[in-house]
Amino acid sequence: MKNLSKIFVCVFWALPFWSSAQGTADELYKELDHVVTKPTLENLQRLASYADNFGSMAKSSDQQLALVIARSNLGYYFEKNGDLSKSVENYEDAYHRFKSNELSDYNIYENAVVPLAAIYIRQGDYLKAEELLIQCASHAKNTANNSLLFNTVLSLSALYNSTSRYERSYLLINETLKMKGIPKGTAAALKNNLATSYFRVGDFEKAKQLLSEIKVITGVELVNTYKSLAFIALKEGQKKMALDYIDKAKTALLNDEGVSAHQWVNLLVEEAELLLELGNILDAKNTLHKALSVLLPSYSNQGLPDETKLFPDRNFLRIFDAYAAATETVTDALRAYDLAFYVANLLQQDYTSQETKIIHQADVKHRTEKCLDLIWKLYSDSKDPIWAERAFTYAEQGKASVLIERTVLNKQQDGKASGLEVLLRNRDRLTDQLLRAQFKNLGDKILKSLISELADVDRQIKMVQSHLPKILRTELDLVALQQKLKTDEAVLQSYFLGAKSNYQFTIDNSGLRMYQLPDTEELSPYILKFVHLFDGPEAINNDVPHFTKTAYELFEVLQIQNGLNKNHLVLIPDGLLNFLPFESLLTEPAKGTSFSKMPFLAVSKKVAYAVNAQQYLTSKSDSKRKSVLGIFPVFSGSPEELSYSEEEAKAVGNAMSAELVMESQATKDNFIKKAKNHDLIHLSTHAGSGNFVVPAFVQFYDDLLYLPELHSLDMNGKTIVLSACETGIGKLQKGEGAISVARGFQYAGASSVLFSLWKVNDQSTASVMSRFYESFRSTASLFASNQEAKLSYLQDKNVPNSKKSPYYWNGFAYYGAIDSYEKPHNTLWWWAASLLFVGFLAIVFGLKRKQH
Structure with a gap:
């Protein structure tokens, strides 16, 4: 619906239905007629109010259709007025009402779905947009509706360009341009999108050729x-x-x-970005002020607006990013970036899927890198800790924010928040069902049904979200963080790995320091070289000197030596560092090939990991005896048999009072059912890191548990031990980290997770886990037991040196609290020593009395 003539067609098309509809439907059409004639905000609000009231009493198909037409028009006019939120609300209502009432005789796709998808693209909700447009394309092909098909391809190609899928874009457009009967304007728009694809991949000649062809077409x-x-x-x-x-x-x-205002703002922002590229700073800033004046009619054109006047519109992001690049002082640039972060947060609150939220973390990280670069210049010159603290706050705010948002929601007891949590879990279950339906090729009918259910849940989520307070960014309490570090006798080292710049922050109770690491072009090969040493057992054993040299060099490069003044070390990795086994690094140069004599970081420090500083700050020690569930599918007699898994089960059973679920009983449903009744869950099985099509998964005797279904489970407060391969490996998302099985359990609410970083060896894993539970029985500390199990294996004289490579004993990373640990035998020793000392004093005093 791109012009008024279409709206008139909609209204007059509906005339035959007026006579059969009730009087309220007549009034609804009259109100719609007022809007078409005079689309003022007052008339729009009046029609919206009437549609709300009429919706509660509409029953017949004709009445529902009247509402669909009214809502579609409301969506169109609210978008024209710049109110995208109300536009989306009305378009979604129209589409949902049309589908749920099985209506026909109205082009819902062109009048509501395509424009709705276009708004989703503007808002950055690319997944929902693509989902809708694929439905449109399917409907267009099935009904031979070429007009709809052309418009859908136009929107899809714009979406693919926006998400850097340029090859997919030009394949789709080139195929469509072969068709006959494409209107001139549509053909020109398709060629422009095609030119954009070529331009973005650097093929300027093809792009210019296409644009020249468009210029000669008249009337476009x-x-x-x-x-x-x-x-x-x-x-x-x-x-x-x-x-x-x-x-x-x-x-x-x-x-x-x-x-429209949107088109004008877009052009002004693009002009400002062009002027910045040309170095015309003053002209760029003036153009940005004009863009702000269009978006904010009350804007005074002086400086930057107050954040209370802002609303979720992606144009603000481009304006403030460009303004930061154009301003002369660091303070003004950071103020502009702060406003961009604020708007980005508002936009995040409107998204319903975590996948969409994660996609936009890349933009947040890119903006954060610019802030850190600005601050580093000031900090390196002045050494003023206030700049290091501010940089640390920026670095932390974008780390794993989607995970932390869900964690906060999981912990809330408020009724509305609980209702939202139920809806989100339901959405995850439906996403899993849709994924499985696609894998099994169950047909369009089932897929459409699931997609329709997902859309309905999304509407419910948005409705609940609209009645909940916005979860705004909260500043990290550095004083509380330092106090916790003091209590935990720990140093925290947090990393930020950007597109070009990399930084490390070291914090303890005495202060905070910021360090600049080598740039990404130099640092990434260092990290990858070390990570690939753990691809198999041979890489380290075949060239031990190379390993020791690399392990110590990387230790120095990552500035870990700045955090060794306390007993414990908390590490917050970023980027590729999520896959790095830090405890395998060497704190000093090593000579010889005996692994048990090497100064591994694991030997000198107990190490815990966290996704960000806020997670560490809120982590709590839990020393109570845990109820244990062990899941051991074993897969006996199959190519996937885990022959040492039974030994592992015996070790768990001997060390702990545990419910062990073995072999054919270790089904997915049994796991889900029994997990509710236990605090600690041990999974000894196969797992996969997934790829771009298949998400990460855990394997049970009868089925796979994919990440979406895992997200839907309630694992609040549970401890998860993942004795399986690559449970910490997954698609790396900028800012959010690895989307792995381990993260899935954290997203479901687990408070602590022990997981693997590579394809761990079955035999050595069983041995390490046996030692882990033996230690846990006496310490009740996951944190301490993780280190003790590794050192016990490393120092075991019965294990040959070739099996003491860190590939065998350091596959597991612990994410959780630094929990307290007091060995019972240590306490007995202390009492025994005290009694001996008292006895000694008694003898001494007795001898003295005899002498007197």
């Missing part, structure tokens, strides 16, 4: 064509030509009577 909008030509000219160093094309784009847009 050339705004996007001129914008594309402007940026190609800039890339080719033709600055004056670039500005000329932007001016032509502005002229073309001003001549368009149907231009």
Whole structure:
């Protein structure tokens, strides 16, 4: 629905139904007629209010259809007025009502679904947009509706360009352009999207050729064509030509009577970005002020607006990022970035899926890197700790924020929050069902049904979210963090790995220091070289000197030596460091090939990991005796048999009072059912890190537990021991970390997780786990037992040196609290020593009395 004529068609098309509808439907159409004639905000609100009231009493198909038409028009006009939230609300209602009432005789896809998907793309909700557009394409092909197909391809190609899937974009467009009957304007728009794809991959000649073809087509909008030509000219160093094309784009847009505020703001922002590239700072800032004036009519055009005036619109992100790049002082730049972070947070609150939220963490991380670069210059010159503290706050705010948001929700007891949690878990279950339906090729009917259910749950989630307070970013309490570190006798080292710059923060009770690491081009090969030494047992054993050299070099490069002044070390990895076995690094140069004599970090420090500082700060020690569940599918007689898993089960059973579920009883349903009744869950099985199609999973005797279903489980407060391969490995998402099985359990609420970083050896894992539980029986400390099990294995004289490579004993990382640990025999020794001392004093005093 792109012009008023379509709306008139909708209204007059509905005339035959007026006579059969009740009077309330007549009034609804009359209100709609007022809006079409005079689309003022007052008339819009009046129609919306009438539709709300009418919706509660509408029963017949004709009445429901009247509401669908009204809601579709409301969606169109609210979008024109810049109120995307209300626009989405009305379009979603129209589509849901149309589908749930099985209505027909109305082009819901062109009038509601395609424009709704376009708004999703503007808001950055790419997954939902793609889901809708794929449905549109399927419907268009099934009904031979070429008009709908062309518009859908136009939106899909724009989506693929926005998400850097350029090859997919130009394959789709080239296939569509072979079709006949494409309107001139649509063909021009498709070619412009195709030119964008070529431009983004660096093929300027193909892009310019396509844009030249568009320019000769009469009667089509050339705004996007001129914008594309402007940026190609800039890339080719033709600055004056670039500005000329932007001016032509502005002229073309001003001549368009149907231009929206969104289109005008887009062009102004792109002009400002171009001016920045050209070094015209003052002109760029003035253009950004104009863009703000369009978005915020009350804006005074002086400085930056107050955050209370802002709303979730992605244009603000581009404006504030550009403003930060254009400003002269660090303070003003950080203020602009702060506003961008604020708007990004507002946008995150409107997304319903964690996948969409995770996608946008990449932008947050990129912005954070710019903030850290600005602050580092000030800190390195002044050494003022206030700058290090501010940099640390920026670095932490974007780390695992999607996980932390869910963790906060899991812990809330409020009724509405609990209702939201139930809906989110239901959404995860439906996502898993949809995934399995796709794997099994169950057919379009089932897929459409599941997609429809997901859309309905999304609407419910948004409705509940609208009645809950926004979860705004809270500043980390550094005083409380330092106090906890003092109590835990720990040093915290947190890393930030950016596109170019990398930093490390070291914090203890005495203060906070910031260090700059080598840039990414130099650091990444260092990390990858060490990580790949653990791809199999041979890499380390075949060249021990190379391993020891690499292990000590990386220890120094990562500045770990700055955090060895306490008994315990808390590490917050980032980027590729999520896959690094830190405890295998060497704190000093090592000579010889005897692993038991090497100064591993694991030997000198007990190490705990955290996803961010806030998670560590809120982690709590739990020394109570835990109820244990052990799951051991074993897979006897199959190629996947875990022959040492039974030994592991015996070790768990001997050390702990545990419920052990073996072999064919170790099904997925049994695990889900029994996990509710236990505090500590031990899983000895196979697992996979997943790929771009298949998510990470845990294998049970009868089935796989994929990540979406794992997210739907309630694991609040539980301890999870994942004695399986690669449970900490998964697709690496910027800012959020590895989307692995371990993260899945954390997302489901687990308070502490012990997981693997590579394909661990079955035999050595059983041995390490046996030692782990033997230690845990006496210490009741996961944190201490993790280290003791590793050292016990390393120092065991019965284990040959070739099996003492850290590949065999250091596969597991512990994410959780530094829990207290007091060995019972240590306490007895203390009492015994005390009694002996008292006895000694008694003898001494007795002898003295005899002498007197």
